[in-house]
Amino acid sequence: MPPGWNAVSAFVVQLCLANQTKLMTEPVPPTAPFLKLENIGKRFGGTVALDGVDWSVNPGEVHCLVGENGSGKSTLIKIVSGVHRPDAGGRIVIGGTAFDHLSPHHAKKLGIQVIYQDLSLFPNLSVWENIAIDQELGAPFLAVRRKTMRATAKEVLANLDARLPLDAIVGQLSVAERQLVAICRGLAAKAKLLIMDEPTSSLTHHEVVRLLGIVHRLKSMGLAIVFVSHRLEEVMALAERVTVLRDGRKAATLPAKQVDYHRLAELMTGSRIDHVLKAPGLETRESVLEVRGGGRNGEFADVSFALHAGEVLGIIGLMGSGRTELALALFGMTKLDHGEVWVDGKPLKLHSNQDAIRSGIAYVSEDRLLLGLNLRQSIADNASITTLDRLANSFGLVPPQRRSKLAFEWVKRLGIKASNTAAAVQTLSGGNQQRVVLAKWLATNPKILILDTPTAGVDIRNKQGIYGIIHKLAKEGVAIVVISDEIPEVYFNTDRILHMREGRLVKEYLPGATSEKLLAEAVFA
Amino acid sequence: MRKLLAPVFNRSESSLAVVIIVVVLIFSVSSPYFLTLSNTADLIESYSVTTILAAGVFVVLVSGGIDISFAAVASVTQFIAAMAATKYGVPAFPAIALACALGALMGCVNALLTYYLNVVSIIVTIATSSIFYALLIYFTGGSEIYNLPDWWTDRVVFLRFETASGDFARITLPMVIMVLVVVVTHLLMSRTHAGRQIYALGGNPEAASRVGIRILRLQLLVYGYLGFLAGLAGFVQAHRVHQVVPTAMFGTELSVLAVAILGGASLVGGLGSMGGVVLGVLLLAILQNGLNLLGVSPYFFDVVIGLAILISISVTAVTQRRLRAKRGNSELRHE
Amino acid sequence: MSNPDQPLLPPPAGANAPLDRMVAEIRRSAGTNLLGLLLLLLGLFTVFSILLPGAFLQRGTMQAMMFQLPELGLLSLAMAIPLVSGGLNLAIIATANQAALLMAWILTTQMPPDAAGGDVWLWISIALSAGFLLCVLIGLVTGFIVAVIGVHPILVTLGTQTLITGISIWLTRGQTLSGFPDALIRISNETIAGIPISFGIFAIVALGVHILLTRSVLGIEIHMIGSNLESTRFSGVDTRRVQIWVYVLSSLLCWLAAIVMMARFNSAGADIAQSYLLITILAAILGGIDPYGGFGRVTGLVVALLILQTISSGFNLLGFSQHLTLALWGFTLIAVMAAKRFTSAMLARYRSASFQRPK
Structure with a gap:
C-alpha cells in the first residue's frame, strides 16, 4: 500500500463496520458485468483518441478510471454516456444487450448517469427540484407535481441515510452538499452506473470521508460506480479495480490493492519516474520572509515561520486546513487580524496585493482557470x-x-x-x-514565490518539469513556498515541511529525517 | 462570467414590500387624496401596458436573455391590427388574435436568431428592433390611425362603484387584461414544466442541455411569449389612447427593463418572481402618484425613478456581499 | 523543459523573434473580422458608385459623409471602451445631452449677449470646462458604483441614464436651448483642407482611443479586466481604478460628442439623439467588439461606422427614406454575425479534422 492510504482505509473500514448490518442484509451478488466495452475505437479526423479498448464494470463495483490529460478518459466516458459515437467494429454491452452506439437519451434510459466535475446543478433552484428535475422535463404546459417531486427527493436522501434541507437553494450549499445533490439526482433518475468525474478534487478531507461513506452505501445498493480521476489516494481504499488509459489505449486493469502511487504513475506515463530527494538548498540563513503570530479570525491562527533565500519550504495541509487563506493573507488579498509579516527584516503592512508585489512577493493561485x-x-x-x-x-x-x-x-x-x-x-x-x-x-x-497547489491539473510528465523550474529558481536565490496536499510533491521537492492543520502549523519535518510514509500518516490521520 | 456576475443576485421581494408600505404610509399621511379608490383604479390602469410588457420581459430575463425589441414589436402589431380593422373591417377577436400571433412570430424570429447565431440576445434584439421599427415607419410613413373602430376604443367597464367622496371607481378592460397576464405568467413560471425549465435554463444553461431540456423549443416559447404579450400590450395601449401612433411606444424599452429589474429579476437569469415585478411596478406607480398629489413637478419624476433604481441595486449588492462574506466564514468554522 | 544552462532570472533583455512577432501582430490587428468588414465597405462603395454614377464618388458626397459621421462616431467610442472592459454604458446619450445643456446654458444665459472677440472665446472655454467637469463627475459616480459597490454596469447605467435624463428634464422643463456663438457652430460646418473640423476631431480622438486601448498600460488593463476581472486583480492590477477610468473616459467622449452635437444642431435638449443609444452598440458589435468583453479594436469600429455611413449616404442619394437605412443597418449586423458564425463553424470543423481539441 502506498503511504497515506493506510490511514484512509482505516477510516473507511470503520465506516464499513458501522454499516455492517446493512452490508450483511444486502449482499452484492457476483453477477455478469453491467457494462462491457469491446474493441472500442474513436478517431477525430486524423487523430486516434481511443484504440481497441476493452473495459468492463460490474454491479456493486467501484472502478477507478485514470489517465493523464488526452489519454482518452473523457472520450471513453462520452462514448458510454452516448455523447460520442464509437467507430465501427466495437460493441457496447449493457445488461446483456449489445449496441454499436448509444444516444445520450438512450444511455440515461439504460441507467447510465454522469456526474461532471462542475456537477451541472441549478444553483437558483431548491434541493428537491434539482434532485427530481427529470420529472419536469415532460410536456411543457403540464403542471409541476411538487408533492411527488419532494417525495422522490426525500426518498432518495433517506436511502442514502443523508440529510439535506429539501427547500434550501442549491447555490447556498457547500461543495460537498452540492455533490450529494448531484448523486441524488442520478439516483432519482434510476442510475445503475454512476460515473463521477474528479469527485474529490474540491472536497476537504472530512468531506471526502463522508463521500466515501455514501459511495459505500451506493455499492451496497448494487450500483456500479466509476471514478474518473488522476488523484486517487482517498478513493483507492474503496475501489475494486483500476483501469489505466494511456494515449488512447488501455495500459492495464488491475485490482486496486495491487497498485500504489508510483506504479500508477509508471502506468500512466509509460516510463519509470525516479523520485529523488531535493538537493539541499543554498547555505544562506538570511531570512527573507518572517511571519510572527499571524492569524485571521475563523481561518488560521498563531502562524509563525521564517523563510530563507534559496529555500523551498513546503506547507502541507488538506483542503480546508487554512493553507490557501494563509497564502492569500501573505499576498495581501486579505488582511491579518493578528500578528505581523516581516520582509527583509522590516515589518510589512499589506493593504493590497500590489503592496505584496512591490515587496517582491508573487503568488500562484490554486485556481488557475479563474x-x-x-x-x-x-x-x-x-x-x-x-x-x-x-x-x-x-x-x-x-x-x-x-x-x-x-x-x-x-x-x-x-x-x-x-x-x-x-x-x-x-x-x-x-x-x-x-x-x-x-x-x-x-x-x-520575485524574491518570494508562493505556489498554491502548483501542479493541480498538470500531467505527471509535466509535473517533473514544473519541479525542475522550482529547484532552479531556488538555486538562483528565490525563496519559495510550496503549498500542497500531495505527499510526494512536498516530500521530494522541498527543504523543509510545515504541516498545517485546522488553521495552525502543527509540526515541522525535514524530508531527509522522516519518511514519506510517516508524513502521509500524519497528514491523513 | 457567471461567477463574476454573482453580485446581481436576487434580493427578496419582502424588502421591496417593506419599502412600498413605508412609502404608502408617508403619502397617506401627507395627502388625503392618496390611495382613495378612484385614485388607485386610475393608477392601476395607467400602468397596465407597462405591467403587461414587464411580465414578458421578466420571462426573458429569467431565461437568461435580454430582449429590447418588444416596443418595436408592439408598434408593428398594433399598426397592422389597426390597418386590418379600419381598412378591411376585421372584427375584434380576429384582429386581436392577429396582433398577438404576429407578435409571437416576431418573438420567434428573435429566438431563432439568438439560438442559431449563438449571439447574446440583447445584440440580436437591438438589430431586429431596428429592422422592425424602421420598416414600420418606412411603410407607414409615420402616419397615425385615428379612426379606430368603436369596439377598440370604447371603454369597457366591468364594475363601477361610487366611493364615499362621490367619485367613481371602475374596473376596466386594461386592468382585467393586466391581471390576467400577471396571473397566467405567474402560473406559467411557477407551476408548469415549461416555467421551471425556463428557471433551470437561466440558472445553468450548460446543465439544462445536459439534463435534456430542449433549449431551442424553450427559447421559442420564451421570446414568443414576450412577442405575444407585446401584441396584447399594443392593443391595450391603443385602446387607452384611442389612436395608433407608430412612435408611441418608442423609447419605453429601457424603462420597462428597469421596472422588471427593480422588481427583482436579475440580468444573469434564473431569478425573480412575477410577484416581485408587480411590486416593482407598484412602487413606481405609488411614487409617481404620491409625488403628483404632493405637488412635486412631474418633471422631477424621472429623477426619483433613477434614484430608486440606483439605491435599490446598490443596497442589494452590498447586502449580498455581506451575506456571502458571512457564509464564507461559517463554512470554515464548520470544518 | 527549460534549458539548464540559461538562468531563469532576471528577465531577459536580448533575443528577437521577428517572425513570431509578425504573426502575432497580424493576428491581433487584422483578424479575419477586419478583413471582412473592409471587403464589405469596398463592396458597398462599388455598388453605390455603379448605381449612382458621378453622384456618389465625388467630393460633396464624401464631405457630407464626413460631416455626419462624427457624433455617432464619438458616441460609439464612448460605448466601445466600457464594452471592451466587459461592461456597457447605457447613459452615454443622457450624459452627452446633459453636458450639452450645461454648456448651452452657460453660453446662452451667462455669456453677455454683446460679448465679442476674446470674451466669446473666454466664455466658450468656461462652458467647455464646465461640461468637462460635469462628465468627469458623472464618470466618477458611475465608476464608483460599478467598481466599489460592485453592481453590474448594465444595471448601474440603466439607473444613471434615468437619473441624468430626469435631472436634465427637470431643470429644463423639457425645453431646448439654442443660439450658440459662431465660433462653436464652425466646428460642424467649416472645413480645413476639405476636411470638416468635426471629422478632424473624430479622427484624432479615434486615433487617440486606438493608441490608448492597444498601447497604454491602462488600455491593456481594460482588455484584461474585460476577459477576467478577478485574475487581473490577482495579477496586481488595481481593477477598481481601471473600472473608474473606463467610465470617466466614456463620459469624456460623451463630452466631445456633446460639443459636436451642439455645433451641428445649434441646440441642446434632454431628449436629443436618444435613438443613437442602441445604434452605438450595433456599430460596436458590427466592428467586432466582443459583447462579452476583452476584445475589440477601434480600427474595426471605425470601419463599421464607415459602413453604416456609406449605407446611409448611398440610400439617401438613391432617394430612399432614412428609416430604410436603419432597417438595413440591422440587417447588416445580423448578416455579419451570421457570416462570422458560419466561418467559425467551418474553422472548427477544419480544426477537429486536423487535431483533437483539448478538453
Whole structure:
C-alpha cells in the first residue's frame, strides 16, 4: 500500500463496520458485468483518441478510471454516456444487450448517469427540484407535481441515510452538499452506473470521508460506480479495480490493492519516474520572509515561520486546513487580524496585493482557470500583465513588440509548448498553462514565490518539469513556498515541511529525517 | 462570467414590500387624496401596458436573455391590427388574435436568431428592433390611425362603484387584461414544466442541455411569449389612447427593463418572481402618484425613478456581499 | 523543459523573434473580422458608385459623409471602451445631452449677449470646462458604483441614464436651448483642407482611443479586466481604478460628442439623439467588439461606422427614406454575425479534422 492510504482505509473500514448490518442484509451478488466495452475505437479526423479498448464494470463495483490529460478518459466516458459515437467494429454491452452506439437519451434510459466535475446543478433552484428535475422535463404546459417531486427527493436522501434541507437553494450549499445533490439526482433518475468525474478534487478531507461513506452505501445498493480521476489516494481504499488509459489505449486493469502511487504513475506515463530527494538548498540563513503570530479570525491562527533565500519550504495541509487563506493573507488579498509579516527584516503592512508585489512577493493561485490566467487572452497578454509599468516607454506606452518579446523569452526559458505568443492561453495544456502563470510572476523578479497547489491539473510528465523550474529558481536565490496536499510533491521537492492543520502549523519535518510514509500518516490521520 | 456576475443576485421581494408600505404610509399621511379608490383604479390602469410588457420581459430575463425589441414589436402589431380593422373591417377577436400571433412570430424570429447565431440576445434584439421599427415607419410613413373602430376604443367597464367622496371607481378592460397576464405568467413560471425549465435554463444553461431540456423549443416559447404579450400590450395601449401612433411606444424599452429589474429579476437569469415585478411596478406607480398629489413637478419624476433604481441595486449588492462574506466564514468554522 | 544552462532570472533583455512577432501582430490587428468588414465597405462603395454614377464618388458626397459621421462616431467610442472592459454604458446619450445643456446654458444665459472677440472665446472655454467637469463627475459616480459597490454596469447605467435624463428634464422643463456663438457652430460646418473640423476631431480622438486601448498600460488593463476581472486583480492590477477610468473616459467622449452635437444642431435638449443609444452598440458589435468583453479594436469600429455611413449616404442619394437605412443597418449586423458564425463553424470543423481539441 502506498503511504497515506493506510490511514484512509482505516477510516473507511470503520465506516464499513458501522454499516455492517446493512452490508450483511444486502449482499452484492457476483453477477455478469453491467457494462462491457469491446474493441472500442474513436478517431477525430486524423487523430486516434481511443484504440481497441476493452473495459468492463460490474454491479456493486467501484472502478477507478485514470489517465493523464488526452489519454482518452473523457472520450471513453462520452462514448458510454452516448455523447460520442464509437467507430465501427466495437460493441457496447449493457445488461446483456449489445449496441454499436448509444444516444445520450438512450444511455440515461439504460441507467447510465454522469456526474461532471462542475456537477451541472441549478444553483437558483431548491434541493428537491434539482434532485427530481427529470420529472419536469415532460410536456411543457403540464403542471409541476411538487408533492411527488419532494417525495422522490426525500426518498432518495433517506436511502442514502443523508440529510439535506429539501427547500434550501442549491447555490447556498457547500461543495460537498452540492455533490450529494448531484448523486441524488442520478439516483432519482434510476442510475445503475454512476460515473463521477474528479469527485474529490474540491472536497476537504472530512468531506471526502463522508463521500466515501455514501459511495459505500451506493455499492451496497448494487450500483456500479466509476471514478474518473488522476488523484486517487482517498478513493483507492474503496475501489475494486483500476483501469489505466494511456494515449488512447488501455495500459492495464488491475485490482486496486495491487497498485500504489508510483506504479500508477509508471502506468500512466509509460516510463519509470525516479523520485529523488531535493538537493539541499543554498547555505544562506538570511531570512527573507518572517511571519510572527499571524492569524485571521475563523481561518488560521498563531502562524509563525521564517523563510530563507534559496529555500523551498513546503506547507502541507488538506483542503480546508487554512493553507490557501494563509497564502492569500501573505499576498495581501486579505488582511491579518493578528500578528505581523516581516520582509527583509522590516515589518510589512499589506493593504493590497500590489503592496505584496512591490515587496517582491508573487503568488500562484490554486485556481488557475479563474484566478491565475485570463484564459481567452494570449500568452503575451498574460505573461506581461504583471510588468506593464516596467515595459512602458517614456510616453507611458507599451510597444507590442516589447510584450511579445518578453513572452517569447519566457516561452523559451520555461519550455512552453505553443505555436506562438499570440495564441490564446486556453488552447494550451494544463502544464503549459501553469508555466505561463509562472512566467508572469517570474517576470516581476520575485524574491518570494508562493505556489498554491502548483501542479493541480498538470500531467505527471509535466509535473517533473514544473519541479525542475522550482529547484532552479531556488538555486538562483528565490525563496519559495510550496503549498500542497500531495505527499510526494512536498516530500521530494522541498527543504523543509510545515504541516498545517485546522488553521495552525502543527509540526515541522525535514524530508531527509522522516519518511514519506510517516508524513502521509500524519497528514491523513 | 457567471461567477463574476454573482453580485446581481436576487434580493427578496419582502424588502421591496417593506419599502412600498413605508412609502404608502408617508403619502397617506401627507395627502388625503392618496390611495382613495378612484385614485388607485386610475393608477392601476395607467400602468397596465407597462405591467403587461414587464411580465414578458421578466420571462426573458429569467431565461437568461435580454430582449429590447418588444416596443418595436408592439408598434408593428398594433399598426397592422389597426390597418386590418379600419381598412378591411376585421372584427375584434380576429384582429386581436392577429396582433398577438404576429407578435409571437416576431418573438420567434428573435429566438431563432439568438439560438442559431449563438449571439447574446440583447445584440440580436437591438438589430431586429431596428429592422422592425424602421420598416414600420418606412411603410407607414409615420402616419397615425385615428379612426379606430368603436369596439377598440370604447371603454369597457366591468364594475363601477361610487366611493364615499362621490367619485367613481371602475374596473376596466386594461386592468382585467393586466391581471390576467400577471396571473397566467405567474402560473406559467411557477407551476408548469415549461416555467421551471425556463428557471433551470437561466440558472445553468450548460446543465439544462445536459439534463435534456430542449433549449431551442424553450427559447421559442420564451421570446414568443414576450412577442405575444407585446401584441396584447399594443392593443391595450391603443385602446387607452384611442389612436395608433407608430412612435408611441418608442423609447419605453429601457424603462420597462428597469421596472422588471427593480422588481427583482436579475440580468444573469434564473431569478425573480412575477410577484416581485408587480411590486416593482407598484412602487413606481405609488411614487409617481404620491409625488403628483404632493405637488412635486412631474418633471422631477424621472429623477426619483433613477434614484430608486440606483439605491435599490446598490443596497442589494452590498447586502449580498455581506451575506456571502458571512457564509464564507461559517463554512470554515464548520470544518 | 527549460534549458539548464540559461538562468531563469532576471528577465531577459536580448533575443528577437521577428517572425513570431509578425504573426502575432497580424493576428491581433487584422483578424479575419477586419478583413471582412473592409471587403464589405469596398463592396458597398462599388455598388453605390455603379448605381449612382458621378453622384456618389465625388467630393460633396464624401464631405457630407464626413460631416455626419462624427457624433455617432464619438458616441460609439464612448460605448466601445466600457464594452471592451466587459461592461456597457447605457447613459452615454443622457450624459452627452446633459453636458450639452450645461454648456448651452452657460453660453446662452451667462455669456453677455454683446460679448465679442476674446470674451466669446473666454466664455466658450468656461462652458467647455464646465461640461468637462460635469462628465468627469458623472464618470466618477458611475465608476464608483460599478467598481466599489460592485453592481453590474448594465444595471448601474440603466439607473444613471434615468437619473441624468430626469435631472436634465427637470431643470429644463423639457425645453431646448439654442443660439450658440459662431465660433462653436464652425466646428460642424467649416472645413480645413476639405476636411470638416468635426471629422478632424473624430479622427484624432479615434486615433487617440486606438493608441490608448492597444498601447497604454491602462488600455491593456481594460482588455484584461474585460476577459477576467478577478485574475487581473490577482495579477496586481488595481481593477477598481481601471473600472473608474473606463467610465470617466466614456463620459469624456460623451463630452466631445456633446460639443459636436451642439455645433451641428445649434441646440441642446434632454431628449436629443436618444435613438443613437442602441445604434452605438450595433456599430460596436458590427466592428467586432466582443459583447462579452476583452476584445475589440477601434480600427474595426471605425470601419463599421464607415459602413453604416456609406449605407446611409448611398440610400439617401438613391432617394430612399432614412428609416430604410436603419432597417438595413440591422440587417447588416445580423448578416455579419451570421457570416462570422458560419466561418467559425467551418474553422472548427477544419480544426477537429486536423487535431483533437483539448478538453
